[in-house]
Amino acid sequence: MTGFTLIEKIIKKHTDVLINDIYPGNIVWVDLDLVTARDYAGPQVVDLFQKNYPNSNTFDNEKIIFTPDCYPYGNDPKHAIDQEKIRVFAKEHNIRITDLGSGIGSHLLFRRGFVKPGDIAIGADSHYNILGALGILGQGAGDVMLAFSMKTGKFWIKIPETIKVVLEGDYKWPTTSKDLALYVLKYLHEYGITGKAVEFYGDIISKLSIEDRVTLCSLITEASGVIGFVSPDQTTVDFYDKLGISTEVLSADEDTRYASELIIDIQDLGMYIACPPHPHNVKPIEEVVGTTINSIIIGSCTNGSSADIHNAALILKDQKINSNVRFGLVPATREDFVDINLRGDMTTILEAGGNFFGAGCSTCAKGQYGLTGGETAVTMTTGNRNTQGKIGPADVYLASPVVAAATAIEGKIAIPKIRGD
Amino acid sequence: MDREKLSGNVKLVKIDDIDTDQIFHQSLLTIHNPEEIKPHIFGNLQGFERFGEENHQNKILIVGKNFGKGSTRQQAVTGFLSHGIKAIVGESFGPIYYNNAVNGGLLLIEAPRISAFTITEQDTIEIDFVNAVITNMNTGEKIDCNPVPNPVLDIINAGGLLELGKGAGK
Numbered sequence: 001m002t003g004f005t006l007i008e009k010i011i012k013k014h015t016d017v018l019i020n021d022i023y024p025g026n027i028v029w030v031d032l033d034l035v036t037a038r039d040y041a042g043p044q045v046v047d048l049f050q051k052n053y054p055n056s057n058t059f060d061n062e063k064i065i066f067t068p069d070c071y072p073y074g075n076d077p078k079h080a081i082d083q084e085k086i087r088v089f090a091k092e093h094n095i096r097i098t099d100l101g102s103g104i105g106s107h108l109l110f111r112r113g114f115v116k117p118g119d120i121a122i123g124a125d126s127h128y129n130i131l132g133a134l135g136i137l138g139q140g141a142g143d144v145m146l147a148f149s150m151k152t153g154k155f156w157i158k159i160p161e162t163i164k165v166v167l168e169g170d171y172k173w174p175t176t177s178k179d180l181a182l183y184v185l186k187y188l189h190e191y192g193i194t195g196k197a198v199e200f201y202g203d204i205i206s207k208l209s210i211e212d213r214v215t216l217c218s219l220i221t222e223a224s225g226v227i228g229f230v231s232p233d234q235t236t237v238d239f240y241d242k243l244g245i246s247t248e249v250l251s252a253d254e255d256t257r258y259a260s261e262l263i264i265d266i267q268d269l270g271m272y273i274a275c276p277p278h279p280h281n282v283k284p285i286e287e288v289v290g291t292t293i294n295s296i297i298i299g300s301c302t303n304g305s306s307a308d309i310h311n312a313a314l315i316l317k318d319q320k321i322n323s324n325v326r327f328g329l330v331p332a333t334r335e336d337f338v339d340i341n342l343r344g345d346m347t348t349i350l351e352a353g354g355n356f357f358g359a360g361c362s363t364c365a366k367g368q369y370g371l372t373g374g375e376t377a378v379t380m381t382t383g384n385r386n387t388q389g390k391i392g393p394a395d396v397y398l399a400s401p402v403v404a405a406a407t408a409i410e411g412k413i414a415i416p417k418i419r420g421d
Numbered sequence: 422m423d424r425e426k427l428s429g430n431v432k433l434v435k436i437d438d439i440d441t442d443q444i445f446h447q448s449l450l451t452i453h454n455p456e457e458i459k460p461h462i463f464g465n466l467q468g469f470e471r472f473g474e475e476n477h478q479n480k481i482l483i484v485g486k487n488f489g490k491g492s493t494r495q496q497a498v499t500g501f502l503s504h505g506i507k508a509i510v511g512e513s514f515g516p517i518y519y520n521n522a523v524n525g526g527l528l529l530i531e532a533p534r535i536s537a538f539t540i541t542e543q544d545t546i547e548i549d550f551v552n553a554v555i556t557n558m559n560t561g562e563k564i565d566c567n568p569v570p571n572p573v574l575d576i577i578n579a580g581g582l583l584e585l586g587k588g589a590g591k
Contacts, residue, residue: 027570040450040494041494043453052584052586052587076451079451082451124493125493126491126492126493126517140492142498142517142520142521144581144583145520145521145582148582148583152586156572158516158519194516195514195519221490221491222490224487224516225516226516278438280438364447365450365492385440385491387443388443388467389442389443389465390442390465
């Protein structure tokens, strides 16, 4: 018998099925370490729970967290009512809540140490698989699954095949992990990873920060993959050490047989833009340079960290945002807000003409920002989806914070040249 | 549901990579009532904007690959149940969408070679779960599909996942 992939090892630790039942394609029930819901879907989870399991307790109130992050100080009375419903339920069941202004749930889960490598967590967020960046099996789930899981602590998963992806080579500023993520997305979408997991390897991995890894793993959803993993290594252990949480490195078995193994050459990787109307419509920046952009957002679980905002600040130091551009920034979490204040990046960007908004999901899930473009204005975001009509009736481009900042200065897609450090 | 076979008239939406914002747009996410979700289905999918107002009762939807990629929104499943859609047949589905569909009681059939299947909206198809075969009843053409895993049929036959939870715990 050959060894297990990372996802198989994590699943094996969370189920009582026989070892022979751990194989790709099989459906197994797992015990969850954490169930979360947010202000989108959360109210429906509460309704479904109360309707189907009246007068019931949850499976374990300490393994549930509500993380309202979609509609921070929502623009619709319905949002306030929905958030209230979550708070009332949380209080009644003694469940934790990271309330408005705390930020994106998926980021809080690792930034505050709510989950650790090897854990399984689900939430109403299709990018919960960013947790794969820390070796955590995070999965998005709909409100039916979440209501069931809050009652039972269980989740079913079809064990995916795993593809080993070796990233070969290195890249230099102004190329960043978002360019890497977009390039890998294009490659994997063409290859076809629907319903599959990915494990990332290569010498580059040890040089990537936690934030870089999160960005890399955040676009697996856009290729219809289940999750992308970076095996927890010393970087991961050090990250959790700072939170006072002891963890261990975790890896797939050495004799694991993968469904396939791919080598992606990233030596001297350039910069990339996802063009309308799909995230996987990725092109080298040179092909779209000069395209007029009117609205720019830096934020989201893909690129809303303080490291991302710092990258933008390096470009924007002593510069001015183009008068035809509206430039908004949405830090992922309160912790990121603190970081950018301490480092002076917030002042740099405010002086350049940028606008900051409360921590949360930014353009991705309505509420905080919905339509930033209008009929003719073209949007660029550092997020992960540019589906036609999602953010604005007009076109939406996805780019790195560095490219977004350079573009904000020029008013058109621009190749970053300046670095202010 | 008959655990062996299912048949119905066909509605074709053969486009690849339809994501949940095209099925049920993010600006509508505070809507949860199934009857209110129904008219908005495919409201942001070019060429299918009127789908939500049409009658699709008892039809089988034929889609392309990566159907339902994108967000976790359950409404993108609930809307098809409101329309009385019996099943969705596609080359492949977004993994979260697949789970949500099963949990809500909507049957998804993976048919990797569906793009090569000759079919029109005048046709009726039959899906044979036991033998994992789809048949065009008008032409007799057959195509294989992936078997529906038993745990999936168990959840759908129970009336959705929430029913399974009713026996659990306190």
